[in-house]
Amino acid sequence: MAAGKKIGTGVGIAVAVLLVLAVIGYSAPNNVAINQPKSIDSPNPQLTVDNSNPQPKSVDSSNPQIQMPINEPIMPTSSSQCVQSLWQHVYNPARLQVLDNCITASGIIREIRSEADGDYHVLVQLDNQYSRLINEENIKSQSGYLVVEPVCQLAVTQEDAKASCVAFSNHINIPPIGSHVKITGSYVLDKEHGRWAEIHPATSIEIIAETQPIAAPTDNGTTQAPTSSSSPPQVAAPAKMVLTVTPAKDPISRGSSQSIIVNVEDENGNPIGDVTLSARVTYASGYSRPFSGTSDNTGDWSFSWQIGGNSNPGTFKVNISASKGGYESGSGSSSFTVTTAS
Numbered sequence: 001m002a003a004g005k006k007i008g009t010g011v012g013i014a015v016a017v018l019l020v021l022a023v024i025g026y027s028a029p030n031n032v033a034i035n036q037p038k039s040i041d042s043p044n045p046q047l048t049v050d051n052s053n054p055q056p057k058s059v060d061s062s063n064p065q066i067q068m069p070i071n072e073p074i075m076p077t078s079s080s081q082c083v084q085s086l087w088q089h090v091y092n093p094a095r096l097q098v099l100d101n102c103i104t105a106s107g108i109i110r111e112i113r114s115e116a117d118g119d120y121h122v123l124v125q126l127d128n129q130y131s132r133l134i135n136e137e138n139i140k141s142q143s144g145y146l147v148v149e150p151v152c153q154l155a156v157t158q159e160d161a162k163a164s165c166v167a168f169s170n171h172i173n174i175p176p177i178g179s180h181v182k183i184t185g186s187y188v189l190d191k192e193h194g195r196w197a198e199i200h201p202a203t204s205i206e207i208i209a210e211t212q213p214i215a216a217p218t219d220n221g222t223t224q225a226p227t228s229s230s231s232p233p234q235v236a237a238p239a240k241m242v243l244t245v246t247p248a249k250d251p252i253s254r255g256s257s258q259s260i261i262v263n264v265e266d267e268n269g270n271p272i273g274d275v276t277l278s279a280r281v282t283y284a285s286g287y288s289r290p291f292s293g294t295s296d297n298t299g300d301w302s303f304s305w306q307i308g309g310n311s312n313p314g315t316f317k318v319n320i321s322a323s324k325g326g327y328e329s330g331s332g333s334s335s336f337t338v339t340t341a342s
Contacts, residue, residue: 081184086201089152089168091117091161095278096188096200103199104184105130106208109177110145113238114154115329117161122148122174122205124183133187137196141276143325147190148183149200150174158331160319172205180208192278192292193323240267241275241322243332250336255309260291262320262332264299271299275324279303284314284338295322313338 082102087093107126115121123145126133134146150172152165175181185202189195241264248259260279264272272295279291291303307316315335322330 082186082203083201086151086170086203087186089164089170090201091119091151091158091164092192095190095192096198097191097195098186098188099197100187102184102203103133103187104182105133105146105199106180106182107146109175109179109181109205110143111238112174112177113328116156116158116331118152118154118156118158118165119149120153120174121329122150122183122202124148124181133197135189135195135197137194137276140274141194141196141323141325147196147198147200148185148202148205149198150202150205151200172202174205175207182206182208192290192321194276194292194294196276238326238328240328241265241272241324241330242267243320243322243330245318245320245332245334247318247334247336251339252307252336253341254307254311254313254338255341257304257306258336259302259304260318260334261300261302262295264295264301264322264330266327271295271297272324272327273297273299275299275301275322275327277301278321280319281305282317282319283311284316285312307338309341311338313340 081104084101090096105124105126107124107130109122110125111121111123113121113123123142125144126146130146134142134144138144138146150170152168152170153172153174156162156165182205183199183202184204185199188198188200190198190200244263244265246261246263248261249256252258260281262277262279264275264277266272274297275295277293277295279293280288281291282288289305291305293301293303295301314337316338318334318336320332322332
């Protein structure tokens with residue numbers, strides 16, 4: 001009988017324990033959260049955040065629909081808007097590094113120069129949203145302007161450029177200085193002129209219709225009235241540069257080291273420093289080798305190299321081109337004779 005009471009008591013306790021556990025087990029999920037992930041405070045919990053692929057930034061904050069990668073400085077345009085056949089008439093196209101086959105930008109024409117290779121150099125002060133198209137060399141050598149080149153617009157006087165414009169004449173109408181324009185063409189770096197940025201070749205230069213030509217400020221704080229529309233355009237008359245090119249040795253034996261000394265002066269014999277210079281040495285075999293540098297404050301620049309021991313003997317030609325903001329592009333040449341080793 002005592003044993004029966006003990007069993008009954010034990011069963012009662014067991015049942016009580018089970019009831020308590022059942023209650024605890026039932027309520028724990030509602031009262032205890034263990035190692036639960038934290039939610040992102042977002043109005044849409046279905047969206048996930050992935051910082052491994054950041055969204056591109058807009059080039060023009062006034063138009064958030066135009067999106068560009070963060071490191072991309074250009075505004076692309078449909079390639080159909082650019083006349084790619086103009087590349088057939090670009091003088092020495094290998095000197096140009098193409099960044100984009102076709103872009104459009106806008107700005108104010110500040111200067112127009114005629115060049116010996118038949119092109120115009122149209123210097124454009126870009127609108128703010130396109131300011132990243134220029135680089136340090138544009139600031140240094142072109143007064144901060146973008147160089148825009150319509151090709152084969154003029155008579156070609158530079159001998160090695162004549163082939164580019166044979167049986168072809170371009171007819172882009174260039175608006176007057178001070179005009180606010182839209183320009184379209186290939187966006188490139190000129191590797192022979194310090195890698196400044198250009199639109200070259202230019203497909204079109206069009207006046208933005210709702211604006212009038214904008215006067216440019218002068219040194220004394222006044223403004224210069226823009227020119228009226230005319231054809232051909234008013235071309236600035238910048239100062240000229242005179243280049244003297246001198247080989248250190250002439251004749252010289254192949255296998256030897258040669259140096260070329262270049263001096264740049266204005267028409268009055270004053271040295272011109274900080275001129276961007278590009279040189280090309282053409283061997284007797286036809287092989288050519290490029291060099292580049294900048295004149296010092298005495299107007300001098302020199303470069304040296306080793307002539308190969310197996311180079312063909314004969315006449316080696318040296319051609320130099322020079323550019324600097326405010327000056328007409330200059331050029332100079334020379335030659336020397338290479339002989340077999342004695």
